[in-house]
Amino acid sequence: MNYMQLGGTLFIPASHKRLQEIVCENRYPGLKSLVIDFEDGLEYSDFDFAMKNINNILENITNKSILVFIRAKNTQHLSELLRLSHIHNLTGFVLAKFSLQNAEIYLKLLSATNHIIMPSIEGKELFNHQKLNVLKEIILTNKDKVLLVRFGLEDMLRQLRMRRTCDESIFDLSAPSSVLGNFIAIFKSAGLAVSGGVYPCYRDKKGFIKDVQRDLREGLFSKTIIHPSQIVDTNEVYKVNKKEYEEALEILKTNKKIFALNKKMVESLTMSSYSHLLIMREKIYGIRDEQNI
Structure with missing residues (x-):
């Protein structure tokens, strides 16, 4: 599998009422990958319902044209998910809040599986060159299973106490641009692909297209998308001149x-x-x- 097969990766809350239709029935033609989100996108009160629903969805995955991932809350939740009877139908996992404290645990849990991994670095490590290099070395021990590395763009802005407007690229802001430039250089120079961050203004088609184009110029691929209207636009930008x-x-x-x-x-x-x-x-x-x- 190659990371370019991901296209725009649609993040969907695990409690979404049409989740089975989206995952199993090709509700969104052109969608190449999705993440069932048990972390930021899920209300705490919906967690039990989502867990009861997920194995039934996994049992009925027949649309092999879509790569399906789950974003687990933490290592304990990942361990619980791995015990589901149909978890083998899943493409892989996004490892939320991947850090020096949990990286080895995450990777050990997945060592005996065939699941693809996408670590998501979202914490203080984003701002520490040395710690990012340590995480990179840990990830490289499992390079054959790692499709790409993701970063928490909104988490980064939160920690910087910043917010961008719809007409700004994240690379227009000096501190975020510096953080991401360092992140991209560390992981891409080691042969690891890096995803594109979320563009929150989902109704702004023109701004979204510009954001995906800028991602490509900066060496990022697999845009994090939050609305189905962004699928077609992402695929169009990914076409080649x-x-x-x-x-x-x-x-x-x-x-x-x-x-x-x-x-x-x-x-x-x-x-x-x-x-x-x-x-x-x-x-x-x-x-x-x-x-x-």
Whole structure:
């Protein structure tokens, strides 16, 4: 499995009244992945209902075109979920509030399973270069099971006592941009993909598209989405520009180490990894009609 298969990842509260329809009956065509959220998206009073409902949903998963994850509350809850009789039908888990205090416990619980893992780093480690590097090394011990690393964008803003407006990219704000730049550099340089954070203004189509485009430029993939209207827009942005695609093909087929391409100097070895990713994206999402963006 490759992280580019995730597309926009829709987070849905575990108590959602149409959860079975969404997960099992392809309610949202074009949706490639979703997270059943037992953490921030679930009211405490709904927890018992959600737990009773989840195994029935897992039993009836037949739509294999959607990657289905559960965001467990904590390590104790993960242990409880792993005892469900149909948990093997689940693609994997988002490990909420992944930290130095619980990382080893999370990974030990999942060591004997085939589930895919997406650690979500949301706490004080976001602001500590050294601690992020320690978490990175822990994650790398399970790299074959880790699809990508997620971060808590709203958690970061809360800890900074900040809030952004709908017309601002998170990268326009100096402190958040510094935090995320460090986060991206640490994990991506180790070969780990990093997700795109949530854009809370779900009715702002233009702003959302700009946010996904900025994510791509910053090296982020798999936008965290909170409304089904964002599915189509995310998939459209993830389509590949035709000129860039043709350049990627040229870079990968050439025998030259350095050459000119469309009035730019290209070092084929330097650009090969990005070119491979671009071609992989095209296979999943296709070529973009620039008039649609």
